[in-house]
Amino acid sequence: MTQTRAEADNPLQSEDSQWWRSSVIYQIYPRSFADSNADGMGDLRGITQHLESIAQLSVDAIWLSPFFTSPQKDAGYDVADYCDVDPLFGTLADFDEMVARAHELGLKVIIDLVPNHCSDQHPWFQAALAAAPGSPERERFIFKDPVQQGHPNNWESVFGGPMWTPTTNPDGSAGQSYLHIFDSSQPDFNWKNEDVRAMFRDVLRFWLDRGTDGFRVDVAHGLIKAEGLPDFTPDPAGASMGGTEELAPWWGQDGVHEIYREWRQVIDEYEGDRVLCAEAWVNPLSLMAKWVRNDEMHQAFNFPYLSCDYDAQQLRETIDESLHEFGAVGAPSTWVLSNHDVVRHATRLALTDENPQGEGIGPKTPNLPDPATGLRRARSSTALMLALPGGAYLYQGEELGLPEAVDLPDDARQDPTWFRTNGERYGRDGCRVPLPWKGDAPSFGFSDSGKSWLPQPASWAPYARDLQADDPDSTLNLYRRLLQLRKDHGLGTGGLEWVPGDQPDLLAFRNGKVLVVANFGAAPLALPPLVQDSQELVRSQPRDSTAPGMIPAETTMWFLLA
Incomplete structure (x- = not known):
């Protein structure tokens, strides 16, 4: 047999027993998990009420997408207050209760942190708009004088349209423009500014003091932009979040690593194994591994693995490369098939046409796949993934075999991508539809009122958790068996031999x-x-x-x- 065992190259990998090296982490998208107050929006109390169902899967931790105070222009990834809970989701007391219950059940709690940008309603940005060019308030963001053609450079937003939005001076004249990789309601911070760096160190400590076990860092490959902000036209076939061989000047700049070394020092001030996980869409894996060197982050999402087709040889090459590159810096590889930004893998793995990350699919997408084929491939792919050494991430609902919700009405869509591209890209709403808990209940048990912030397909009734619980052949029970066997046989801390x-x-x-x-x-x-x-x-x-x-x-x- 040939061997591609990461431990053979790196003794640290086998000697270190930290939980995150072999953990299975379950992603909760709070607005779509469970609604406790019948308003049609999932919330923290809804999560607390259903934590036992997650613990029964034999996972190690939960990761919550943002629940901070926000105007919700981008489903909470536009943060107006990093140290409070948005009333949509509850209160800080609800958060504390959820953490306490999770810890009782043996679950770690990881929360999403969004450092690249904030909401345009954040007090700092409102102060920047009111201040003069060159002021300390504006230096916390990236403001530039317009040029003759209108924008400081040719950069295009991930969500479509220019990456710059102009402002107007009090006298009505044209003002400076500000940079936003994403929506115009999400201005980018200037991470060369010490005020920004100090504020986020305080944010880390605020949540660590409340018992949080770690952070998933949104857009961890952003933050620093190339000196001079040079024009750049990306490959149109590339992923919107990066992941191409040629780095855009707003992705993957070396200065980000200094920031995460600072964060690691803060994390290490606390007892217990608190963790940082990078959402870094960069290629190749040797570059991604820089985010998880011993003095930076602990984990990075393995997007090259998620991006693989349903193809044996492509997967084998990616597994080999992952174990080698992550192992070379003393880090575990992670494995993931779905999250809140990509088409659910029970649909994606049966697509025959190209589907760039973030574009989504909908009623007019050609060659929509056969659901049975997608589910069969999804179950097989999950069974392979959960046998691999290292850490793994699951996305809520995949344990039910949920497919992408394709037939959402146009007037129900909420992803900024849909609006900024005038409906040319469907965006990510299809993977964010609320979960079905009960097959014969209003909104399938998501909310007692029957409300649901995104409409649930009528075809989802057979996927409901209560109907799968007693079916030995259900996807839910397959996940339970796989996860328990993974734990029983120590597969997360093992090694791979082809x-x-x-x-x-x-x-x-x-x-x-x-x-x-x-x-x-x-x-x-x-x-x-x-x-x-x-x-x-x-x-x-x-x-x-x-x-x-x-x-x-x-x-x-x-x-x-x-």
Whole structure:
């Protein structure tokens, strides 16, 4: 057997027992998880009421998308107060109660931090608008004088349209323009300004003092822009959040690493293993690994893995590269298939056309996939992912097999991408629709009132948690089995050894005493000889008529070796 074991290159990987090295972290999108007060918006109390259902999955932690005070122009990623809870979601007391209950259940709590930009309603930005050019208030953001063609440079926003918005002086004349990588309601901070850096160190301490176990850092590859803000035209086929081989001058600049070294010093002031996880859409993985060097962050989302097609060889290459590059800096690799910014993998893995990150899909998208194919591939892909060494992230609802909500009415959409592109891109609403808890309840049990901030498809009734709980073949119970077996056999802290073979659609590897075999093909394939005399632990699909000694099409199986 060939070996690609990260521990062999880095003793720290095997000797260090910190929980985040092998953790499974469950992402909660608060507005879509559970509504406790019947207003159609999920909230912190709704999360607290359902934490047991998450603990029953055998995950290690929860990560909450933003719940801070916000005008909600970008679903809370436009923050007006970093040290309070938006009334939509409850109060600081509700947060404290949720953390206490999570800790009782053995769950760590990670929260989202949005340092690249704030809301245009943040007091600092309001003060900047009222102040003169060159003032200390404006120096906290990136204001520039307009040029003859109107904007300081040619940069285009991730959400579409210019990355600059002009202001007007009190006398009605044209004022300076301010930079915003995202929506015009989300001005970028100037991270070369000490006021900004000091404020965020205080924000870290505020939430750490309340028992928070760590932070997922939004747009962790932003913050610093290239000197001189040079014109740049990105590859139109590239991902909107980066991830291309050529870095845009607003992504992945070296100065970000100094910031995270400062943050790591703050984190290390606290007892226990508090963590920082980077959302850094950068390529190649050797560059992404710079975010998780020993004095910076602990984890980084593995977007190259998430971006893989349903293809055996592409996945194998990405797994090898991930273990090598993250292991080279003493960090665990992470694995992820879905989150709040991408088409759910129960749909995405069956798409046949290109689908750039952030664009979404909708009723007019050509070649929409067959739901059964998407779910079969999603279950198989999850079974493979959860057998890999390192950390893993799950996105709420994937344990139910939820597909992307495609048929949302135009007037229900709320993603800024939809509006800034005049409906040319659907955006991310389809992966953010509230969860179905009960098959025969109003709004499927999300809210007692039947309200739901985004409409739920009527076809989601069979996906409801209560209907899956007692079905041994349900996706929910598949996740429960996989996660418990992963924990029982220590797969997160193990190592990977490929099993050689000559079938290009088959991947097989050992992790300790567990043998994992995945068939990516459209027909059954012969199992490796190593399977003989082993015990089958789990398979991603219900048993069918496939002959003994064969693995069904688009299926992953786990075996316990003798």
